[in-house]
Amino acid sequence: MEFDPLNRLVIISNRVSAPTGSHSGSQGGLAVALTSALREYKGIWFGWSGEQTEEYSGQITFARNEGVTTATVDLEEQDVEEYYNGYANRTLWPLFHYRVDLAEYEREFAGGYQRVNVRFAETVRPLIEEGDAVWIQDYHMFPLGEELRKLGLKNRIGFFLHIPWPPRRLLSILPEAEALVRTMFAYDVIGFHTEEWLSSFVDYACHELGAILDGDTLRLGERHVKVMAVPIGIDAEEFAGLATSTRGRLAFRQMRDSAVGRDMIVGVDRLDYSKGLEERFLGYERFLTEHPEERKEVFLLQIAPPSRATVGSYQRIRTSLEGIAGRINGAYSDIDWTPIRYVNQGYPRDVLAGIYRAAKIGLVTPLRDGMNLVAKEYVAAQNPEDPGVLILSRFAGAACQLTDAVLINPYSAEEMADAIMLALRMPREERIERWQKMMAVINREDIGWWRRTFTEALMQVPLPETEPA
Numbered sequence: 001m002e003f004d005p006l007n008r009l010v011i012i013s014n015r016v017s018a019p020t021g022s023h024s025g026s027q028g029g030l031a032v033a034l035t036s037a038l039r040e041y042k043g044i045w046f047g048w049s050g051e052q053t054e055e056y057s058g059q060i061t062f063a064r065n066e067g068v069t070t071a072t073v074d075l076e077e078q079d080v081e082e083y084y085n086g087y088a089n090r091t092l093w094p095l096f097h098y099r100v101d102l103a104e105y106e107r108e109f110a111g112g113y114q115r116v117n118v119r120f121a122e123t124v125r126p127l128i129e130e131g132d133a134v135w136i137q138d139y140h141m142f143p144l145g146e147e148l149r150k151l152g153l154k155n156r157i158g159f160f161l162h163i164p165w166p167p168r169r170l171l172s173i174l175p176e177a178e179a180l181v182r183t184m185f186a187y188d189v190i191g192f193h194t195e196e197w198l199s200s201f202v203d204y205a206c207h208e209l210g211a212i213l214d215g216d217t218l219r220l221g222e223r224h225v226k227v228m229a230v231p232i233g234i235d236a237e238e239f240a241g242l243a244t245s246t247r248g249r250l251a252f253r254q255m256r257d258s259a260v261g262r263d264m265i266v267g268v269d270r271l272d273y274s275k276g277l278e279e280r281f282l283g284y285e286r287f288l289t290e291h292p293e294e295r296k297e298v299f300l301l302q303i304a305p306p307s308r309a310t311v312g313s314y315q316r317i318r319t320s321l322e323g324i325a326g327r328i329n330g331a332y333s334d335i336d337w338t339p340i341r342y343v344n345q346g347y348p349r350d351v352l353a354g355i356y357r358a359a360k361i362g363l364v365t366p367l368r369d370g371m372n373l374v375a376k377e378y379v380a381a382q383n384p385e386d387p388g389v390l391i392l393s394r395f396a397g398a399a400c401q402l403t404d405a406v407l408i409n410p411y412s413a414e415e416m417a418d419a420i421m422l423a424l425r426m427p428r429e430e431r432i433e434r435w436q437k438m439m440a441v442i443n444r445e446d447i448g449w450w451r452r453t454f455t456e457a458l459m460q461v462p463l464p465e466t467e468p469a
């Protein structure tokens with residue numbers, strides 16, 4: 001069945017990011033992709049404003065920027081604590097990133113998560129018109145589709161998960177696992193970044209719930225859902241343009257000047273324990289120990305803007321990283337050289353692009369990552385004539401596509417040290433060859449491809465026959 005172009009797309013995600021109209025803004029790749037999907041299909045983007053209110057009222061604030069309508073609601077303090085800081089970021093995020101040791105299971109969290117999803121469903125329901133397609137994003141909203149169905153919504157509803165889906169045995173640790181996966185059968189299409197996350201989901205659904213896989217369709221009783229792996233991409237052309245924009249070039253020059261002939265290794269990550277920052281520092285330290293002759297030839301710039309700062313595990317990782325960076329700098333620095341420049345602030349995207357381009361090595365070492373866009377941005381920002389080398393964790397979703405990066409196990413400081421050495425010594429022809437192969441994938445499966453692939457799959461879902469009276 002064809003999608004009627006007059007019908008709209010309703011995107012729902014935890015946070016909503018209105019278009020900023022400039023490349024120097026803070027709107028990330030995902031936000032850019034979603035706004036362009038909304039421009040194509042028309043429609044609205046609904047979610048939490050990020051603000052708190054005394055008592056949840058469901059009052060929607062509408063805004064229109066550059067052809068995109070956003071609709072946001074405030075949440076009350078208890079919602080933020082239990083739903084966002086609680087279940088989303090203290091239960092699901094660590095567990096889905098294999099950090100069983102950090103995941104907390106509190107019934108209040110689970111209750112608050114459910115309550116907020118019901119609230120979102122009730123609030124957004126009146127905004128959805130017949131024929132609209134609904135696209136829900138990420139782990140904050142697993143049960144939202146089911147809550148919308150309970151309110152009678154018959155429209156097509158798709159869901160995309162931006163983080164990994166954990167193996168069955170791991171997920172079973174979650175007290176609400178079965179109920180949560182059952183709710184996902186309210187969707188028509190579910191997308192994951194990689195085949196690995198997809199097959200873990202299918203494994204759980206088949207073995208724990210008795211679902212049956214038929215081609216790319218999972219069946220459970222009356223419900224069936226199409227499952228697909230669609231890796232998210234970046235706007236490669238735009239990002240390459242940012243690296244050579246006026247501000248990008250300025251940032252590039254500033255970095256090269258301040259490097260005084262040394263090779264820069266760069267890392268850019270939200271300050272999150274899933275990103276393998278401690279392991280990265282320790283792997284770099286190993287490199288410094290094993291190759292004393294290289295010490296003053298390189299430095300590591302780590303940009304790590306704080307994230308989820310009210311959650312204890314994030315405060316602990318921040319303290320730990322400060323300790324490790326301080327210890328390494330104390331042990332190896334000289335009057336004219338500091339091995340790690342550790343920066344806890346964010347930079348505009350064009351500045352970031354210039355910094356990536358100035359770096360001989362992009363060091364991306366998550367312990368587990370749904371995709372990882374920084375890896376792709378680093379590659380896109382390089383000079384085609386003299387590109388840097390991407391060192392990438394095997395455990396990032398991006399490793400499935402960027403097989404020409406230097407792939408490493410981030411838990412092994414030795415592998416990381418060897419990879420840094422290999423990258424520093426890599427001949428230009430090999431760097432160019434690897435870069436071209438990675439760029440071909442990044443260009444082919446870019447952000448437009450991602451959203452088209454998903455939305456087209458969603459639009460092809462036949463709508464249910466009109467209900468008999």
Ligand code: GDG
Pocket residue numbers: 025026027028029030162163232268269270303305345346347348349352369370371372373374375377
């Ligand atoms: C989740 C999944 C998946 C970072 N520092 C600055 C800055 N950033 C931007 C990067 C990049 C984005 O933030 C980070 O994206 P990642 O993909 O690397 O990681 P998560 O935030 O964990 O994203 C991940 C993604 O969703 C999409 O599905 O790939 O696996 O965990 O775009 O450039 N941007 C600016 N200044 C900074 O200092 N402007």
